[in-house]
Amino acid sequence: MTFKKNYFEHIMLADDNCHFPISLFTIHIKEMMTDLDVNEHPGFKNFAYLFNNELTYAFMSNALLFWMGSKAEHGDCPTIFKLLDSLLEFCDEHLQTDTFESLLIKLSEINYVDFKRYQLNKIKEKKRKNWGPLIKDFDKTIAEEVRSFVQDQRFLELSKGSWVHTYNPLEAPPKNSTKLPYYFITLSSNNKALIYKEFSKKQDSAIVNVDMDGNKIEFTSILKIQADSMTKSQTVEEANATKLIDINSRLQVSKIMIILKDSRIFEFYVSNQKLLYVWLDGLNMLINENSELSDDTKYQIESLIKVRTDVQLINLPDTAEDMDVVVPDINELSALTSGFYYA
Helix, strand or coil: CHHHHHHHHHHHHCCHHHCCCHHHHHHHHHHHHHCCCCCCCHHHCCCCCCCCHHHHHHHHHHHHHHHHHCCCCHHHHHHHHHHHHHHHHHHHHHHCCCCHHHHHHHHHCCCHHHHHHHHHHHHHHHHHHHHCHHHHHHHHHHHHHHHHHHHHHHHHHHHHCEEEECCCCCCCCCCCCCCCCEEEEEECCCCCEEEEEEECCCCCCCCCCCCCCCEEEEHHHEEEEEEEECCCCCCHHHHHHHCCCCHHHHCCCEEEEEEECCCCEEEEEECCHHHHHHHHHHHHHHHCCCCCCCHHHHHHHHHHHHHHHHHHHHHCCCCHHHCCCCCCCHHHHHHCCCCCCCC
């Protein structure tokens, strides 16, 4: 009854060019079952699949769900056919380890979004297997390009400069301190040093020029850069007891320490996570390409690598033999990344 109910609701509500072509899918499912090779799909070996009405019904029901879920039109039939091919692989995997009855339950629980994710994962697995060691070199190239992109991002932020605190903004100013409350900190014009200057209040960053009279720290004099969190989170019990707003929940203050080779330490405070990652990781990446990065920047790099790799894998032919030219070397594979831009 589920298929009939969904089908008639679909026919009543869908536009003419979006009607589910039931005859085309009936033919495709019949051909898919007739052409099935049990050597490639061993789960079907001991199963009378060819004239099994329950299996055919399940495939047709899911074809309709895929059609509606993707908002397909008549020209999209080949795309849904490929989803049904993946559904056949799904059935084969399940039948190798479990019963036909349990498979029918699984098929009745499938939704379009989850199954599309399954299909994409299978495509990536197949292409990784078929392209073999070339993919490992390609992964390395993508990882290097992504890290370079993130490094350029951080470099751009450093070049703009930032307003940071000379002391912890969560605490009262140190007594008898001669320091003004703010630093404007940026890169030198030749990008080989850090320049900073004290200010009594923040100004428009676009008009601040510290190149002439700012203090300079040459990158060659830096031993290492590290950071400590200054924020102490308030517990639920403490918040309920005091009924006060926790300033720490608004400010994520961190102290960044630049330790010089002559043992001097230059330190400043940032009041949010973005500035922390810009200055801690940005300076580390500029000074040492192999430096340890924060978890946030590592996550950003890993996420970009995954997105980039997934996109490029989808664009590859199924196997190297499917290409019209000889099997490409790593430089040819790398060329596939041209025209790819990060948002």
